[in-house]
Amino acid sequence: MAESGEEDSQCRIREGDHVVLKRGEIFKAVQVQLKKKLMFEKKWIFLDKAVGEYYSTTFEMLSGGNLEPQKPKNTETSTDNKEAGTDNRNIVDDGKSQKLTRDDIETLKEKGLKGQEITQQLIENSSTFRDKTRFAQDKYINKKNKKYENTITILKPSCRILAQMYHGREPGKICHMRYDTLAQMLTLGNIHAGSKILVFDTCAGLVLGAVMERMGGYGSVVQMYPAGGPVRAGVENFGFPAHFHETLHEFPICHVKALLEGRLEATLDTSADMSLSKQTGDKDRTDAPEEQNMETSSSTVPDPAPDPAPDPAPVLDQEGENEKRKEIRAQEKKVRMEEKRKKLVSAAALLKGRNADGLIIASRFHPCPVLLGLIKFLAPSRPFVVYSQYKEPLIECYTKLKEQGGTVNLRLSDSWLRHYQVLPNRTRPVLLMSGGGGFILSGITVAGAVAGHASRPTSSRKPGEPAPKRLKLTGSEG
Template sequence: NMADNEINLNTTVILERNSVLKAVKLVANKVIVFEKLRFKPDKAVGCNYGTVFKVTLTPQRSSPWCKRTIANGEMEITDQDLDSLDTNADDAQGKDNRSLVDTHGKSQTIKRENILEMKGEGATGEEIVKCLVENSSSFNEKTSFSQNKYLKKKKKKYLSYIRIQRPNSRLICQLYQEREPAKICNMRMETMSQILTAANIKHGCNVGVVETCSGVVLGSVLEKLGGKGCVVNLHNGESPPNLFAISHFNFPEPDSDKSDNDITMDTVSEQSNGCDKTKGDNDIKVSGKKRRENRLKHQQRAWGVLENKLLDAVVVVCKFHPTPILLCLLDLQLSRPFVVYSEHKEPLMELFVRLSISGSAINLQLTDTLTRQYQVLPERTHPHVMMSSGGGYLLTGLKITNS
């Protein structure tokens, strides 16, 4: 559907600039601040996701407490490819660096004050970069690699191109990984893909989820279900943890209501011990009769899935010890998968031994994924210098009967 690929107001989008991501909600006539750019998103409405926009500065007023001019930008559609910003704008290439002399910054005659003055006059990023190259006494003496590196650095600083992308589990996981990795238990996006694959999450299945990752795992499971199926969100304590990331996925109302399938782990333990499962139903504190009825209906459906052992998969990604959590939820259908993630391998080793002794699972695998990113350029292919050392550990297996 072409309409689903259009950018609309009151929806969350992913902004990308210089490999930096940010999730924002588009509101009419509201200024967005992103990577030192200020602009209104109104002109992006109706365009397709993936469109690249150029933000042109339009100075409006001067701040009394700062010498710099506060400016709002105007968005313009451009055919610029963000991946080609490191191309060389000048054909002049030096052979080597033997003639370069350290001038302690004196090779560049354009100063910061001149650049601020050019910005105040409305100069574009291309004009500023061109001026910097023309006024650099050492640029033409650099090697081609040094020239490209210099141009790439200046273009990323002064060119104001942004791309608006549709939110998905990969981008949202990458966003949290770069900005707040502790909120998703330092999990990388390739680990997330392994979790969804090992748990065999597909359209129409019933999944039990225990997570403390701000809703990233829960939202990824809902995205894979495609609007059909059931997700039982289990949590510790009386109220569910922060699930703010679910709002980034732009789920329709029926799908977002599935997050009401919240059940506490204490109540599940009481049910497994033969206690009354309806104990927590009367303690629901919500405003509005309709909301209360919908929440109760969702919880009753979730209880039915647990009571009748209709779970097709169990996913545990949390900061707590996974052994008591998984043993409490292992009453799923036979030959169904379960996946447990932990930042450390010791808790998973203990769980591995418990499951092996009990004989309630087979095909147990404890894995550690190391993904190394590479820069691939002519004569400059090498691993990235700065990257995370580990992406956590996964324990996967299949449920069987021990009788």
């Protein structure tokens, strides 16, 4: 009974949960907070009334931004028992078939009529509705309901829903990766619970979150990131429990070469010394102009008339407070650097064994140097997957891997997806579809990959297209 109660609570919306709002084909990821006003599709809403309801519930947006669970739809507008025409050849779209004007519709809205009731009024005041075929009538009703119904659906976040959200709203952030491409990457990478996966992701953290979701909080995920820090905006939208984050580790890609050569500790000590000396130098440069200004002013400005000696107590108190603040800031920075060092050492301990179970790369940077550096941490007979928006960088990766050996089953594929409308007597492909979902290079490692350096083949990138930026596996993080 306790387990069933816990499962039921997981299916209900709670305060603090991360959810996805859906209206039509528009998605938005938000966090449920009481008495907080949210903007969605040019409307202000409150999610207070959604707390306690089940996920995937459809709500009606009332006046004032409140939500109310939608009641079961009335079937009065169904065309099953209404007369319909045989074809639409005699219907002329001259804009005169509808008796209701825009002002009349606004008046109906002010009276409090809901979307379905407004649609019924439009049907009754249309002179051509009964002459349309049954299919055209259904299409008309669905179109008007979509326009006038103020409904919103609250969904539980998942990698498919978030991938659709990013691809529909901000595809550039995820390098135009479609959700079917993401699904292929997880399958080709053999992502499962209990495995150790390396992820290099600059696609807003979407791929990293999808890997963590597939692993279910069991195993280890090492996020390799470029200088500046890891990006995890997409991971936060998943709303993972706390134990999921305990499996997540991070390691800067600029220290990969030092780790492979066994001099990571010395590199970290050097970076800490450089940071400390830089901080001291900045402080000296800040103090020097003040001293110089004081000397200049004392030499050029004549001595003023002697004033009564001020009380030195407030000045000493202020200087003492400033010194205390500086010490506190220095101590906090030292603690942060120590925590960061511990995280790096913990992630390095996972990488030193070179026994990772999989590697996934999805980045706007050039993947070739990243792949050749990180593939050395994989155990034999383990898969790796590389995603790129363009095929030319993956062709270069394919060529390099073929030259140096150590991999089998190399495959470069183009993901393709087409939606179909499946309805009685009118199943057909949807007219509008995505032009491309990117390219995937996949393969499997074998024992003894040789780290060779071959000449780079000429890229077949189109003229004017920017070349992906190349990352170095050495150097400082800054």
